[in-house]
Amino acid sequence: MNWDAIGAIGEVIGAVAVVLSLLYVARQVQDGSKQIRLNTTSNVMTLTQDSFSAIYVSEANQDIWHSGLESPNDLTDAQFQRFVMYMDRVFYTYQLLVTQYDAGVVEEEVFQMQRAYFKYLYKSPGGKLWWPESKLVLSERVQALLEKEYAT
Numbered sequence: 675m676n677w678d679a680i681g682a683i684g685e686v687i688g689a690v691a692v693v694l695s696l697l698y699v700a701r702q703v704q705d706g707s708k709q710i711r712l713n714t715t716s717n718v719m720t721l722t723q724d725s726f727s728a729i730y731v732s733e734a735n736q737d738i739w740h741s742g743l744e745s746p747n748d749l750t751d752a753q754f755q756r757f758v759m760y761m762d763r764v765f766y767t768y769q770l771l772v773t774q775y776d777a778g779v780v781e782e783e784v785f786q787m788q789r790a791y792f793k794y795l796y797k798s799p800g801g802k803l804w805w806p807e808s809k810l811v812l813s814e815r816v817q818a819l820l821e822k823e824y825a826t
Contacts, residue, residue, distance in 0.1 A: 714779040718771050722788065725767045729760050746800040754803075761795070761804040762811060768792045772816050796820050 729739045735756070741748055742757030749757060768788070775785045795801050809817050 711779050711781055714774050715781060715784050718767070718774065718780060718784065718788070721767045721770060722764075725764045728763065735760075742800040742804075743795070743798040744800065746803050757800060758804055758807055761801070762808050764795065765792070765808070765812060765816075769812050769816050772819060773813075776815070792820075793823075 729735050738749065738753050738756050739760055742754065742760070746754060746757065771780060771785065771788050774780045796805065805820070809820075812820075
């Protein structure tokens with residue numbers, strides 16, 4: 675066996691090693707991306723639940739929330755302002771959800787599930803009164819999403 679043949683065998687072995695290393699790195703990147711999406715989903719779900727914590731700490735707050743959604747004209751001015759703050763808080767999590775979905779770190783299924791609930795809130799009688807008061811606290815992307823996609 676001559677040195678040229680040994681060198682060629684070494685190059686083939688090196689090339690195979692490089693390909694195997696690249697496949698391993700690709701797998702690690704894929705696993706890392708999956709973990710990021712899972713963590714983001716968990717964080718979004720936790721933040722959504724946390725956004726309701728101010729509502730569910732008392733029966734009075736729950737009454738304001740439910741009345742605000744379905745019959746906001748029955749609320750006093752102070753109660754309606756509290757309802758607006760609750761809606762702002764809840765929709766800040768929607769802002770985060772849309773931002774992270776657009777970045778590709780929220781799964782489609784999770785986004786659609788959350789989106790359906792926010793559509794319900796937006797289209798409620800209270801949501802229709804809340805929107806003109808608060809829409810400017812949300813990004814243009816979220817405003818457009820709510821106004822165009824939820825108009826039906």
